[in-house]
Amino acid sequence: MNNLRGILVVGETEGGKLNPITHELLGGARELVKIIEEEASLLLMGEELAPVAQEGISFGADKIFIVESPLYRDYNPDSYAHLICGVCKKANPRLCLMGHTDLGREAAPRVSARLGAGICMDCVELRVDSSKQSFVQTRPVFGGKAMAEITSLPGNIQIDTVRRKSMSPISPSVDRKGEIVDLTNEIDPPMIRAKLVNQRRQESEGIDLEKAKVIVAGGGGIGNREGFERIKELAQLLGGAVGTTRVPVDEGWVPHSLEIGQTGKIVSPDLYVAVGISGATQHVTGILGSKYIIAINKDPDANIFKVSNLGVAADYKEVLPRVIESLKTLIQ
Amino acid sequence: MEIIVCIKQILDPDLPPAKFMVDKERNKVIPPEGIPFVINPYDALAVEAALKIKDEKGGKITVITIGDKSTEDIVRKALAMGADEGLIISDTIFEESDSFAVGYILAQGIKKIGRYDLILCGRQAADWDNGVVGSVVAEYLGIPIVTRAKDVKVVNGRVNVERVTTDGFETFELELPALITVSSELGQARLPSGWGIIKAASKEIPIWSGKEIETDISKVGKKASRNQLMRLIIPSYERRCEFITGEDLHEISAKLTSKLMERRIHE
Numbered sequence: 163m164n165n166l167r168g169i170l171v172v173g174e175t176e177g178g179k180l181n182p183i184t185h186e187l188l189g190g191a192r193e194l195v196k197i198i199e200e201e202a203s204l205l206l207m208g209e210e211l212a213p214v215a216q217e218g219i220s221f222g223a224d225k226i227f228i229v230e231s232p233l234y235r236d237y238n239p240d241s242y243a244h245l246i247c248g249v250c251k252k253a254n255p256r257l258c259l260m261g262h263t264d265l266g267r268e269a270a271p272r273v274s275a276r277l278g279a280g281i282c283m284d285c286v287e288l289r290v291d292s293s294k295q296s297f298v299q300t301r302p303v304f305g306g307k308a309m310a311e312i313t314s315l316p317g318n319i320q321i322d323t324v325r326r327k328s329m330s331p332i333s334p335s336v337d338r339k340g341e342i343v344d345l346t347n348e349i350d351p352p353m354i355r356a357k358l359v360n361q362r363r364q365e366s367e368g369i370d371l372e373k374a375k376v377i378v379a380g381g382g383g384i385g386n387r388e389g390f391e392r393i394k395e396l397a398q399l400l401g402g403a404v405g406t407t408r409v410p411v412d413e414g415w416v417p418h419s420l421e422i423g424q425t426g427k428i429v430s431p432d433l434y435v436a437v438g439i440s441g442a443t444q445h446v447t448g449i450l451g452s453k454y455i456i457a458i459n460k461d462p463d464a465n466i467f468k469v470s471n472l473g474v475a476a477d478y479k480e481v482l483p484r485v486i487e488s489l490k491t492l493i494q
Numbered sequence: 495m496e497i498i499v500c501i502k503q504i505l506d507p508d509l510p511p512a513k514f515m516v517d518k519e520r521n522k523v524i525p526p527e528g529i530p531f532v533i534n535p536y537d538a539l540a541v542e543a544a545l546k547i548k549d550e551k552g553g554k555i556t557v558i559t560i561g562d563k564s565t566e567d568i569v570r571k572a573l574a575m576g577a578d579e580g581l582i583i584s585d586t587i588f589e590e591s592d593s594f595a596v597g598y599i600l601a602q603g604i605k606k607i608g609r610y611d612l613i614l615c616g617r618q619a620a621d622w623d624n625g626v627v628g629s630v631v632a633e634y635l636g637i638p639i640v641t642r643a644k645d646v647k648v649v650n651g652r653v654n655v656e657r658v659t660t661d662g663f664e665t666f667e668l669e670l671p672a673l674i675t676v677s678s679e680l681g682q683a684r685l686p687s688g689w690g691i692i693k694a695a696s697k698e699i700p701i702w703s704g705k706e707i708e709t710d711i712s713k714v715g716k717k718a719s720r721n722q723l724m725r726l727i728i729p730s731y732e733r734r735c736e737f738i739t740g741e742d743l744h745e746i747s748a749k750l751t752s753k754l755m756e757r758r759i760h761e
Contacts, residue, residue, distance in 0.1 A: 271629035355638035484747035
């Protein structure tokens with residue numbers, strides 16, 4: 163595959179707006195195209211894309227590829243992999259960026275298998291190497307215990323998924339100019355073999371974890387479902403959201419949408435309170451962006467203290483009820 | 495039902511960070527002495543998903559892995575859990591294969607097995623955390639795939655997959671044969687039974703070479719790799735932790751309360 167040019171961002175939208183991850187990817191793509199002196203483009207699929215296309219341009223896309231069809235209104239593993247492949251073949255980017263989201267996690271491997279592309283999943287850093295012919299991606303491996311720096315092959319298309327909050331969006335400007343290219347009639351209809359038969363959202367209580375300024379998270383040390391009532395109470399008093407690690411999710415104490423870490427959400431609150439969390443790297447890797455971390459754990463040697471600013475080496479069952487009572491009086 | 499489960503032997507992901515070491519010259523992880531390799535936990539759950547289907551519908555489960563003779567342990571573990579057959583694909587030409595090559599090798603092995611209705615894999619291996627191989631196998635075999643399943647059911651010759659998304663659940667229906675990757679939300683993998691261990695211990699595990707699975711050598715090994723690992727480093731996430739101390743829990747709680755008051759959200 164020769165004549166590869168530019169960077170293609172696979173856009174994700176919700177409610178007629180670009181998702182934050184797409185803003186971030188466009189910001190990251192702008193940094194990279196500055197160096198390689200090529201274009202950043204954005205793929206949008208679904209319906210009523212004109213306003214979103216404008217948003218894409220103002221956030222840094224030089225070109226928007228549009229595929230407007232009800233076939234792509236909702237995510238489907240078959241149709242999206244087919245579409246992204248088709249657009250990559252038309253656009254011939256050096257690099258195709260997706261979020262490390264539900265879409266990216268599933269579509270990126272299939273697309274790269276079909277295109278013979280290189281792939282890096284869950285990248286947290288991305289740069290152009292000194293020859294300007296390859297990209298260098300940094301990604302956590304071994305549950306975050308190590309970081310791998312991986313280069314792409316010059317002359318071969320590279321596909322990367324990028325972790326939330328790893329790249330910064332540019333300040334949007336309505337003065338930016340961009341070209342809109344409609345590819346709707348150039349992509350063959352997809353063959354759908356995995357049919358979506360049911361979809362439900364997990365009821366999310368209160369504040370969105372990824373946007374929360376304060377998070378109180380409970381780990382395996384909480385011990386049971388009832389213990390999480392205390393976590394919720396403290397979160398409410400502090401005006402924050404409830405988070406968790408993998409054990410309580412696997413045990414069924416809390417829904418998986420609250421999981422923070424490598425296989426869950428990546429958070430960056432001002433205050434992160436870790437209760438009964440041992441500090442496994444796969445969790446820690448999701449909270450590194452926190453400004454201030456307070457840990458409560460009865461094991462003074464727990465790994466969580468190594469990554470915290472303030473530690474309380476005590477049983478949360480002894481400490482939290484007292485703290486909650488005092489906070490109630492102080493706040494109300 | 496003919497079910498194939500792809501499994502991988504990895505460094506124990508629960509290894510404490512202090513024991514995790516890297517050879518910086520060769521960009522390799524140094525496995526600590528005396529700590530055995532384990533079956534990738536997500537793959538153990540894929541075995542569990544297969545066993546649940548077999549419990550209900552009957553059928554035969556074959557586990558397949560790539561590696562040297564040492565991978566026999568995880569194959570025997572899967573057999574002891576209740577899988578029927580085990581298989582190792584082993585060849586020096588496979589060394590340093592990337593995810594695409596691994597997917598290709600597994601697909602070649604599966605083609606040689608011949609009959610399959612359902613292929614199950616873990617959502618990712620908890621060492622390199624890529625989550626790519628399952629998709630590559632499905633692409634090579636030309637079968638549909640859904641990833642990150644928490645529940646896999648076979649109903650009337652089709653497979654129903656409930657999977658986790660960031661904020662909820664989705665259920666897909668696929669025609670067989672299909673490939674499904676399994677996530678931790680599936681639950682717990684069963685422990686091998688005593689009888690299972692005894693049966694597994696004497697089971698013959700065939701080893702197939704690259705030639706036996708008709709490997710195209712241009713597709714495997716380091717030279718086929720589409721990416722190059724330049725550096726492997728251990729990051730430091732450490733902060734300086736100040737511990738709250740006090741005479742008793744009252745004092746400690748009071749100090750913690752005032753810290754939280756300072757840093758809570760002020761509306």
